Amino acid sequence: MITRETYTIKQTAELTGITQDTIRYYEKIGLLPRAERKENGHREYRQEAISTIQLISCLKKTGMPLEEMKPFLTVNADADPADYPELVERLVQHRENIVSQMAALQQVVDFIDMKLDQGKMRKDCTAVQGDGFTGESGGESAGPKVSPTEMRYFTGTAGIPKV
Numbered sequence: 001m002i003t004r005e006t007y008t009i010k011q012t013a014e015l016t017g018i019t020q021d022t023i024r025y026y027e028k029i030g031l032l033p034r035a036e037r038k039e040n041g042h043r044e045y046r047q048e049a050i051s052t053i054q055l056i057s058c059l060k061k062t063g064m065p066l067e068e069m070k071p072f073l074t075v076n077a078d079a080d081p082a083d084y085p086e087l088v089e090r091l092v093q094h095r096e097n098i099v100s101q102m103a104a105l106q107q108v109v110d111f112i113d114m115k116l117d118q119g120k121m122r123k124d125c126t127a128v129q130g131d132g133f134t135g136e137s138g139g140e141s142a143g144p145k146v147s148p149t150e151m152r153y154f155t156g157t158a159g160i161p162k163v
Contacts, residue, residue, distance in 0.1 A: 006044040009035070016053040023053065031056055031066060031073060051077070062098050 013020045026032040032052055035043035052073060059069050071087055081088050 004046055006036075006046055007050065009043045009045070012045045012050060012053070015050055016057065018053060018057065026053070026056065029066065031069060062094065063101070064094060 007015065009020050009023055012023060016023075023032070027034055032049060035045055035049070038044055055073065056066075056069060059072065060066070068090075072091070075084055075087065
């Protein structure tokens with residue numbers, strides 16, 4: 001007789017990085033099949049359950065709601081995607097949404113990087129004649145024109161320089 005390794009709920013939680021309560025919740029809402037029980041009533045999990053939990057965690061990171069995951073979890077990992085065109089289409093659409101979100105987030109990162117670079121330049125502006133921030137009097141400033149209000153974002157305090 002072939003015996004397959006089983007894991008306690010504690011071991012399963014450690015292997016998957018999610019809490020025991022979350023595992024129980026996934027069972028309760030039907031994302032995971034009910035765990036088999038030992039004679040003492042304790043849950044025991046097999047590798048298939050751990051793989052399913054890892055898939056749930058992956059899909060969750062993409063922002064997919066738990067309810068939308070259910071159809072994907074019913075398909076065997078070895079199944080031919082051509083047998084499930086509706087699921088493939090849903091996954092393709094979800095992927096497109098993620099790529100769009102990534103592009104939007106990259107714009108935010110680029111904006112933050114630009115602001116941080118400008119902040120570095122602003123530190124050098126204090127030596128410029130005049131106020132050095134709005135470009136008033138004293139010729140051209142060494143960096144971009146910066147208002148005192150904008151400067152507060154980069155000084156760590158209200159930090160409007162005194163002129």
